[in-house]
Amino acid sequence: MGAYLAIDGQITGGMVIAASIIAGRALARIEGSIEGWNSYLVSRSAFGRIKALLTSSKVQFERLNLPRPEGRLDVERLLYVPGGTKQVVLNGISFALNPGEILAVIGNSGAGKTTLGKMLVGSVLPTSGNVRLDLMELHNWDPRQLGENIVYLPQDVQLFPGTIKQDIGRMRDDATDADIFKAASLADVHEMIADLPQGYETVVAADGSPLSGGQKQRIALARAFFGDPRFVVLDEPNSNLDTNGDKALARAVNHAQDNRITVVVITQKPSLLSSANKIMLLADGTIQMFGDRQPVLEKLAGRKAPKQVQK
Template identity: 75%
Template sequence: FTVACNILVLAIPIYLFQISDRVLTSRSPDTLVMLTVVIVGAVMLQAMFDALRRFILMRTAVEMAAQLGAPILSAAARASLHSNGKEYQVLGDLQQLRTFLTSGTLLSFLDAPMAPLMVLVVFLIHPHQGFIVMTSAVLLLIITLLNQRATAATFGEANAHQSKANIHLDSMSRNSQIINALAMIPEAVKIWGKDTANSLRAQVIAQDRNIVFASMSKAVRLLTQVTMLGWGAHLAIEGHLTGGMVIAASIIAGRALGPIEGAIEGWNHVVHARAAYGRIASLLQSSPLNFERLNLPRPEGRLDVERLLFVPQGTKRVVLNGISFALSPGDSLAIIGNSGAGKTTLGKMLVGSILPTSGNVRLDLMDLRNWDPRQFGENIGYLPQDVQLFPASIKANIARMRDDATDAEIYQAAALADVHEMISTLPHGYETFVAADGAPLSGGQKQRVALARAFFGNPRLVVLDEPNSNLDSAGDAALERALQHAKENKITVITITQRPSLLKSVDKILLLVNGTVALFGMRQEVLQALANRGLSIEGGSFGHQIQ
């Protein structure tokens, strides 16, 4: 369609040439009518082909967004485990790429390869005119290259600062209650404003340079047309050209140089689109979701942890060092230790949220990295320390937002977590809608709903991080019953806690001190070892005297 559009656009200069050199000299109305009919048909065809290619580009952009949206979001969710969540902004890159596909800048780039055809036509009119157009085209290409080199770095700097500002804005949105309660709005706005100002400053510099080069390209094109008309008039005086040829050559030259000028004016869109494409490609290519995994049999719940070492990226601090232990299917373990001992980090590592620097976590002998992510997630449960529910009904939250979840599975999870009675007291029961901030549920109710979510699907391994941090006495009793139900169902349960009240519900205890295993064994053996060292656990403090 682009080739057809560019060929048919020659209809207007041909029409002017024929009127000037044939119709006006012959004074033939019939010739004028026939020429007009043919040219009108050509113009209508050109308009139709141009509309068709725009329709195709628009539908291509929509199809691209539809096909890539879900993979990008999945890959971003996976990659965000090891970063600050900036990968979610790649969805904005997809929107930017979709906008570029429907922009006039892309049409200019599509038309640019047809410029040599236009130059050839001008050469056929007269070589002198052709050389003028060629010289102008070379000048415009040089301007394009200079524009690219002058603006690429500053546009990249602007994008980097804008990305930081967006991350901070997302953080403000998630922590709005804290920001308002502690009167932190001025400070938060100041940080966002600093990054935004840096982005705008770099963008202004880049745009200023782009405007200068765009103005230069426009001046070159206009001077080219002036030169074409002036030299063409000279050639016409010498008898080498007719007036119609001069006008036609000028119009065709403008058509040849127009796409190059349009590309220069829209160069910032090209830079942004290319950077967006690079980030999308990098995210999708590096995503572990791209690699197919063998669909293994449903696990039994055996867990083997081998020599775990974890050093966060960009630091030299060892958070976990030489962690090793094993659990049989149906075992229950309490991980205890003071704050900062590495308990939460170990819990995240056991469910695959964090990958160890070295060492292995194996579920039924298979390393977590070699499980299919979907299958692995369906067979484990996780209650994080910072409980977050989705803005949806309690039913949907327990079902992990799955459309194919049955009511029986949801009830089974609620019963297993011993939260059915609590949900029944709510005005709308399982259909109660939970807002983004958890309203209308209290902190303890949110934690119990999240506990039911962890037990959804009858998982074989469940990790609970501080499951009773927000619970009252009734909630504590329900949690103990839930742990007993899990034991009866042969579910391997790991509970991270600083409260000794849960220790009576577990088989084994692991004491973490400064990222290493200080004690591990059966519950009574570990409690006796602590007592022999003169440590009391009644106050809920573990390991502060063990160095």
């Protein structure tokens, strides 16, 4: 049609080309929708299967809205054997913590420390055994209520793209300035944030830039303490911290204890041991030592433990 009109002199050749480009752009979205239709159907089918699986899960049922937990933790005979393997990662793990107690977990690489930390917050389910928060098994808590009161901070932290203020507040619309300031103060990062040119309005990417690794880790620590949780697991929280950062982290742990927040710290550095009430030594998935800090340190010294506690 365009060629006929051009030959007839009603339009120019340039108009034919322009019309072709415009038509191509107009149809691009329709073509994209057609090309992506199969992916949409596959995704919708997968979503339906996941939803059905979660709905039929034994741990999905109506929960009683319990009072806010105090932070008592009871761990009973945990056994963990990953599916499809015969490897025993954790075996016979039992201990208890009172509200506000700080436990430092140490041990060699592969001892099962990180697996234990994830199991304490319910992200990894034990093969057998129980983890109880205020005497109630974790899966018996309402998921939203549990999520507001327990936190797991991994070693490799990721920040949300946005301002530091939004990040500490977990991107929640109902996060108040007072809550954000309280979390920053509890994590002992307020002064560090105040030294930044834009302070709490500093924009960060998912990888934490323009912050250093240590600054990113400390912001993530403040995010962990946001909302005044009752139980926090910190996995190598000082892996990227310098000496000043280590001291600030120790103060943050002490602040948590003052606020009766129960904390489990997985660490390979001795700097945090002085902040702990109790120490656990894991080896090959079993508890080798557990108890009050001083007696355990004396036993470790008797075994000629190196000054740098090995992970």
